[in-house]
Amino acid sequence: MIKIFKFGGTSIKDVESIKRIAGILGNYATEDLVVVFSAMGKVTNMLEEVVEDYMQKSGNPEEKLQKVKDFHEHLLNDLFEQNHTIYNEVNNLFVEIEWVLEDEPNPDYAFNYDQIVPIGEMLSTKIMSAYLSDNGFANSWLDARDIIRTDNKYRNAKIDWEQTISFCKDKITHFPIITQGFIGCTSENFTTTLGREGSDFTAAILAFALDVKQVVIWKDVDGVLNADPRFFEDTEQLMKIPFEEAIELAYYGAKVMHPKTIQPLQRKSIPLEVKSFLHPEKESSVIGDFNTIAPFVPSYIVKENQILISVADKNLSFIVEEHLSSIFSLFAHYGVRVNMMQNSAVSFSFCVDNDRHKVPALLTALKENFEVHFNDSLTMYTVRHYDEDSIEKLLKNKQVLLEQKSRHTVHIVVKDR
């Protein structure tokens, strides 16, 4: 019976963590495992900085890349003998980035991103595969670009399910396998990425394609919590989470997992376990075919760095369908997702993630036809299964800019005072 395990960056952030994961996997050495890894520690963020500097004339991408090299170099020295072949393999991956940096950047930021950032996952899987092989967990390394086929919407590529399923069935035949999360490949052999935290989604894609019975996402928390402990005290672990509930939570920004992860699993009723790699003996949270969430408590989701944009007609006319349709086509064009929206007779307001690349472009385009105002550095709170008490506590000392309530969910956009 095939099982999919996914380990995120935190689980392999240093030598001690890597050894711990090797210990856990040792217990599963005889199982038909596919193990998906993210980039190590904060490497994805570090590579994003390389891309930023590469795109800016004044930037110094080589210096930023050096930090990524140093990080991996330290790990290698602690994990392997000096003459190990892994040094060469890692070096070759860095050379791939250096080649990109030698050329003029492509005008498309997202394209450049996808040629550089995925190297984080290539590095982590090469290193993990070698380290595990040396330590009693024989495995084969699989290039995710040979199995995950996507379109060419860089940074947010869409899966070609038919091709992906057929590649997975053809190529995943012996176990255990180590592969990369987060990345895919176009039919023209360009690397793509599936969106930040996309490794969870990769695990779900593989589970769907291979009809597995179990997916485990290993995390540094005991399971899925009802709130992010960085923002809230007294969090509680959610033990049983219906698929629909998990989709809602993830969609509104709970860091439970990449929002696209759940649908493929729900489609085939494949339960997803969220388990602690620090305390594997503890009971995990399970997302599956349940009727209600247990325990039944409010869940809090915090989305920081929001911008609230209001548009009005330049001639002060009412906002009518033509306006809305042109506004929405701009969202689609710039790939901006609306987290919350509200319209009045003369204006239309929407709250979106303040992405440094997408939002300025969107604002410029909106200003061509509309009167535009915005308010940034905002936070959006979503509470599922709210009660008055939970909202009151939440809003203490905050200025509410927009609020929307439905039966189970409340969304509130606030400015901190």
Ligand code: ASP
């Ligand atoms: N390494 C990628 C990221 O940090 C993908 C992932 O971790 O799931 O977003």
Ligand code: MG
């Ligand atoms: Mg990560």
